[in-house]
Amino acid sequence: MNSRHGGQGRARNEAVAPGRSHRSPTVAAPLEVLTARGRRPWSRLVLACSLGGLLATACVPDLWSILGLPVETRLAFTNLSTRFYAAMQVRTHGDGEFVTTPLLAPGATFRADCAELLDAPCPGSLDVRVLLYRRVHEDLPIGLDATEEVEAVPLVAGEVRAVPACEIEPLETYTIVNWDAPEGTARVKFAQGTAVDSYIRQQNLFPNVDTAWEISGVTPALAEVAPPPLADPEPVSGRVILANGTGVENIGVLLRTRFRVRLDDADEGNDPDSDWSDPIAVTKTDAAGQFAFDRPAGVYQVEVFADGYLFRPVVVEVETPQQQVIIIAEPQG
Structure with missing residues (x-):
């Protein structure tokens, strides 16, 4: 997706520092x-x-x-x-x-x-x-x-x-x-x-x-600080293939983001301490079995679904940028 803030294109994933001079570490403040x-x-x-x-x-x-x-x-x-x-x-x-x-x-x-x-x-x-x-x-x-x-x-x-x-x-x-x-x-x-x-x-x-x-x-x-431009995308991508390497078309793919509320604890009454969000995006594989989500570098969960197949694995946790996700589809029936 072509994401941007206020009609402007995405900025590079770099910080902006006006008028910086050489700095040295400080201590004991x-x-x-x-x-x-x-x-x-x-x-x-x-x-x-x-x-x-x-x-x-x-x-x-x-x-x-x-x-x-x-x-x-x-x-x-x-x-x-x-x-x-x-x-x-x-x-x-x-x-x-x-x-x-x-x-x-x-x-x-x-x-x-x-x-x-x-x-x-x-x-x-x-x-x-x-x-x-x-x-x-x-x-x-x-x-x-x-x-x-x-x-x-x-x-x-x-x-x-x-x-x-x-x-x-x-x-x-x-x-x-x-x-x-x-x-x-x-x-x-x-x-x-x-x-x-x-x-x-x-x-x-x-x-x-x-x-x-x-x-x-x-x-x-x-109070009046305007938002900076969005971070550059680092695509979350992969393939769904048969055991022989052939791509599988029209497999549904969901994308979720990681969230955390607090440190992990033993109190089940306030769970979840951390988990995965509801899906933020959905797509399907092309004729070569490929899929991609245009998201910034980060931590994501990929889940595939379709009738007539078992998948190994069904869910993959990824931290981008990284190599492509590969999921094996096994036809059933």
Whole structure:
């Protein structure tokens, strides 16, 4: 599909950074959240590396330096909302202009090297803004919405400063994930499952059971921020074939996106913690058994269906960009 915002073509899946200068990592800054009620400072971040803790994760940058290995981090921003489109603005803490990601549809991911994005291979801490936008034609499934146009101003927007990063531990990939949340709110998880995540929990920087940054409403300073262009497509594609390699025509194919509400827990009363959405698009295979969905890079589930066949597998979970999905169809009867 030819998706675009406000009549403009898709932008390349690159961040926009006006007037950036060379930057270096910053450390030990107080965490601040800007909300509609103003700025609230939290605890000061402190790093200490004693002889007894030489091999602790907080000291890894020193070890890497001794070994002569580069410390370079890749940033990954993922939108796991079921309805709302997300954009992020980010910078090394306190250092110049914010860099804006493309607008991400549900299920989409933006990835970039911090060295290129922020002029800092491994930033000590980050200032982050997250903005959510409502799709204009919400009555249409995403796959039938030719433009995927969103409203001109954000539904949710917030800013948090001095989020811990490489000052705690250098990560190969630093993840920032927008979870599914009720309308008018956002829940954002930083560096899940890492030493950075553990530090955030220990310091009670985000005081809730999931240690997620919670945003309610729109910070006034961000109220008029227009949505950036949509991310480039990275087609979800594949073939349905017989055992001999012959393509099978007219096989139905559904596409779903991943969503997450909270960390996985044992409370079945609030399930699902995470799951797959209702289908966002449907297509069928051509004469060669091929199918394709024009979606941005991200996490998706492909499901095939047709009378008269068994499929191996019926459902495939994919993270694009990747090689084509291959599904074997076995005629029945």
